[in-house]
Amino acid sequence: MSKGDSVQPADLLRPRHVGQPIRRTEDPRLLTGNGEYTADRKPDRVLHVAFRRSEQAHATIVAIDTAQARAAPGVVAVFTAEDVAELYKPIIPVSRMANYYATPIVALATGKVRYVGEAVVAVIAEDRYLAEDALELIEIDYAPLGVVTDPEDAAAADAPLLHDEAGTNVLVAREFKKGDAAADIAAAHTSVRGRFRMTRKAPLAMEPRSYCAEFDGRREAITLYTSSNIPGIVRDALAESLDLPGSRLRVVAPDVGGSFGSKGSLYPEEILLCVAARKLRRSLKWTADRLEDIASSSQSFAETIEAELGFDADGVAVALQADVTGDVGAYSIYPWTCALEPVQVVSFLPGPYKIKSYRGAVRGVATSKPPTGPYRGVGRPISTFVTERLMDMAAKALGIDPLEIRRRNLVRDDEFPYRIASGIIWDRTGFVACLDAAAEAANYAALRQQQAAARAAGRWFGIGLSSYAELTGIGSRIAVAPGMPINTGSETAKIRIDSTGAITATFGVASHGQGLETTLAQVIADDLGARFDDIRVVQGDSDGVPMSTGTYASRSAVLGGGAAKHASVLLREKIKRVASHLLEAAVDDIDVANGFARVAGTDRTVSFKQVAKAVYSDMKTLPVEAREELEASYTYDPINGTTACATHLAAVEIDPASCFVKVLKYVVAEDCGRIINPMIVDGQVHGGVAQGIGAALYEEMIYDDTGQLLSASLVDYVIPSAVEIPHIDVVHIESESAVAGGFRGMGEGGTIGAPAAIANAIADALAPLGIDVFELPVTPERLFRLIEIARSQQQQ
Amino acid sequence: MTIDITVTINGRLYRASVEPRLLLSDFLRDTLGLTGTHVGCEHGVCGACTVIIDGDSVRSCLTLAVRADGATITTVEGLGTPEQLNALQHQFRECHGLQCGFCTPGMLMTGMDLLKKYPLATDDQIREGLSGNLCRCTGYQNIVAAIRAAAALRNETTP
Incomplete structure (x- = not known):
């Protein structure tokens, strides 16, 4: 019998975790009120932010009078766009796409407002009630501009422009072509067509958006706790915008109460909180109320599609053509751009079908509404x-x-x-x-x-x-959003066994309800040979790994799981090498399972704790060159x-x-x-x-x-x-x-x-x-x- | 102006001086630090902030703290502990009745109220009982399963 065919005793001892309905590690804390969402943070002497938002859909801001608000009880500061303009650089959702205009993202509406709900003034006060009281004392003088709510109207040559610099409201236009779809449809046995429409949706996570910028005066550093599913992207963008190195800007997504895409883009409020915290040298906190959240979080699925599909006599689809108009709202979001949703519609229209010829044209048109962004499924x-x-x-x-x-x-x-x-x-x-x-x-x-x-x-x-x-x-090799310059193709896992024998696995992915602390630990338990209960998964913290983006686009099992597998195998090999010294056996004869290294076929074992002690504490057991730090890191890219x-x-x-x-x-x-x-x-x-x-x-x-x-x-x-x-x-x-x-x-x-x-x-x-x-x-x-x-x- | 109130929460007596406009949800979360109660809408629709006041489930976001003077309140912190979940919390874990966990405290408090008051003999009755609590993650199926399992256990122990 060859070795490959035999069942080794160690295989029987090794529990398999992948494939099992293991109860979630997250649950005990979330079921007992011991979770920590961003709104639960209580930094020292925290101040509270409230936003005065636009009641106008498209208007020039003529004047803002904040004098009364500044004098109101408990108010510490009031900021308009002008007050903070010098403190950060606008964040621009650039793309290599042709026919695309990237609208800059600013902390507060600058010069004009472009949708109802856009933040115009920030009030910072001792508590939220007082901050909201002061909002009512702000006087804003608007000069209304033409409102465009229908994307067809907005695309017309004489429509009022939301972004004058763009010269058009059509922020993106693209066409995909293969073969001659029009001719093939004309020649088809049967064709069916329709003008389809999906109206705007709110992804509506149950937890409203929430940010807490915690200022550390000792290190001149900010930690932004954010209800985001892209903390790594937020860190990199804010570091650039505020000119702060990553060593002084940490972005953490703690427990996050759902996103479905609505927390998957960078938001103006995240910029404002960090800028204002730095200026005031105080910790600041803001949580959207439900009205604010619905009115200002990214919306989605707003498209009209004229489509026609031709068939031969056997019911085989031969050609498809479609013209898609996306109502993308007032701004292109970062980092995905306003092209994400409508372009994805055109990319995926042929679906799982063998349709030979195709023409899909798409326009993303700016309207006086909140920006659209990712929502579960995207396009x-x-x-x-x-x-x-x-x-x-x-x-x-x-x-x-x-x-x-x-x-x-x-x-x-x-x-x-x-x-x-x-x-x-x-x-x-x-x-x-x-x-x-x-x-x-x-x-x-x-x-x-x-x-x-x-x-x-x-x-x-x-x-x-x-x-x-x-x-x-x-x-x-594939951009999550068309032409986007940031890397979304890799994720890192860093697994460490410390001097107490504890296993900490750190990831840049950021669960917002998917249970990644459980599933990633399942992968590690199998590939490292550890006990499931001994593994602590840390995720959603930009300090955890050098670079990360987050959890979106159905990527974390594949990228996080892939990184976990590779890092686990690297660390297992280190454990085997140490164990071979301790057990005086060849590395190849060591098997690792269930938190122990064992000489295959014997009862000679050492626990991970003993291995850690040998490496870190008991300096008599290993030759110096064998004291390999019990840590492995792997960045996985499925290409x-x-x-x-x-x-x-x-x-x-x-x-x-x-x-x-x-x-x-x-x-x-x-x-x-x-x-x-x-x-x-x-x-x-x-x-x-x-x-x-x-x-x-x-x-x-x-x-x-x-x-x-x-x-x-x-x-x-x-x-x-x-x-x-x-x-x-x-x-x-x-x-x-x-x-x-x-x-x-x-x-x-x-x-x-x-x-x-x-x-x-x-x-x-x-x-x-x-x-x-x-x-x-x-x-x-x-x-x-x-x-x-x-x-x-x-x-x- | 503030008003003195005395409230018993999870078996402990609290005395506080609060503004008349302070919401009970904010009193629990910000004044007392009981952040297990979540605020999802502040207009009484989503049910995330549900607590038990004098034996009935109540929206803490629609209740002023001063109204709770003299009341006995149970919040999610008053159920089990991470080491010792109560029967309903245990079933939520067994049945995967939570994902992001944000609506969960409200679901649990509503569930406790339903289990105390109603037979919950069919899934339709359970779904009707939960219809004032919104969840965006689970599609409700496993929450219904958790309450069904907890109701079965309740029926075994209290014939």
Whole structure:
């Protein structure tokens, strides 16, 4: 028997952590009020900041009178843009993209305001109540400028300009082309088309944005505690802006109460707090109230898409063309730029399908609204909505079942790697396997029978499918956002065993609810041979590693996990070398598991604690040259990235009286590669789907023609509660990826698939009325109108 | 102007002199340092700030601190400890009923109230009971599972 075939005793002793639903390390503190979110920080003699925000959507700031506010009780300072202009450099979201204008990001509105909710004046006082009292004493004289709320109007040649220097409101324009899509569609057997729209959303994390800039007078240093999921990016940008070295500017994301993208960009308030803390030599704190958070955090998903998809007689999609207009808001955000969301729509429109020719044009147009930024899924919830709707429309036109038309068009197992018409390359992933698994888990045939019975009884019952693929865990060869100059392709893990034998693993990734302290420890436990409970994971602290960015774009399992694996192996080798001295055995005969190094096949062991003692404390046990510090660091770059995919299936019934859509059944079959913790993966899918259902049925940021926000509370901006979300069944197809560990990213997928599945289910339910769904959310009001129009047309 | 209040919180008596406008949520968090209670909306919709006052779940962001004079309050800090979670906290951990943890204190306090008062015989009843607490991470499924499991344990121990 060869060695490779035999089961070694050590393998039996070594518990496997990857793949197990290990209970989370984070939970005991978060369940007992012992977590620490930014708003929980209590630095010495902290001062509180409140912002006077613009009530105007687009206006010149003529004059600001802060005299009364400065004299108000408890007020320590009042800052306008002028007061702080010399103290920092504006942060510019540059990109190598052609046809792009980068709007500078400043701490406070300078010269004019461009959306309702933009911060204009900062008041700093002994407590928040007093700071807010003083806000009301500030007089701002505005001269209104023309407001542009509709991106089509804003793109017109005579539209008022938000940024005069840009010379246009079209901040970015791009076109992707392969073949001659127009000619191929003209020659196609059948084509389907529509003008699709997704209205603006708020990612709406339950924790509002919060910053605490803690000033250390002894070191002339600032530590910014921030509810951010990109603390490394924030550190680097602020260091440059404030001209502070990283040794005097630390950025920490402590416990963070969700982001979904809304905390994934640099914010003006982060600049202001650091600038003002430095000037006042005091610690400052600000937490958004809910109105501020909704009105000033990055919004998303605001696009209109004219799209047409051509098919041959067999139902094979041949050509796609699309014109996308993104309502990107008043500024381009840092670092992703305003191109992130709309360009991603165009990049991903061909989806998991083998469409030969493609033309996708996109414009990102500035409007008098808050900036748009990343939101879970980024672009793909919309691209999937459009492509999956077109697939269903074609299935109907061609008389093919929606399941079958997808099977005919998905990239098949033997066709990977496959470059889709927009240029994205899919590596081998279970596209068809997910489709089949979703249909099987939902018992598709029985659902269709159930639908036939419901229809016969006059009920509106529909089934919707959606298949998608996404790029996750992106390495250095692919820019997360187009043309962006910062590195988002690598992450570092630093693992250390100290003189007490404790294991500390430090990362630059920044969990904001994903449970990375648990999953990364699972990876380390296996590859280092440590006890899971002995590993402490530190993350979200810019001091932890020399360079990092954070957690976004479904990257942390792939990049953080990959770095953890490599660093663990390096450290394990060090442990083996020390243990070989202590146990007087060859390095190759040492096995490391469960916190012990052991001579294979014997009971001769040393614990990590004994190894640490030998290296650091007991200077008699090792030759000097063998005292290797028990630390390993590895920066992992997956170079490309890896594909993840899923098929979602929803069954809905519509109440004709209330036009309320009830989701009866929801199935997700997904392939995120090798699963680190199935409990956490399922939780990510559930949450993502819930957000997708919210986007499909309820959530909508509404601005009126004057740019006033009409949905600034949780009464008006409706996110789903427990009653609106169905039980979600999740099926896993675990096809290992080519990256370290075989992982794929999966945090965003639920939100990508759900809007399309729900839209298709509603269109299917209302097919007897000839209704198609082109606009999300399908609120009861929109549905009522669609039904009324369809009925009046039927009567005619 | 300030008003003297006396409040029992998690079994401990506190005396304080507070402004009439001070919210109970700010009193708990800023005055007393009990930051386990979270503030998610300050207009009574999200439920993150839920605490138990004299036996009923209440939004601390819609309650003035002076209204709590003479009251007995339980916050999340008054349930279990990290070493010894209470039964509901334990089920939240077992069922993965939390992700970012921000809504969790409110979910727990509402859950404690539901478990005390209602049969919670079906998932629909549990979901209805939770409908005043918003969570953006979990899709609610595992929160429902945690409360279902805690209700089953409750029924075993108190027939």
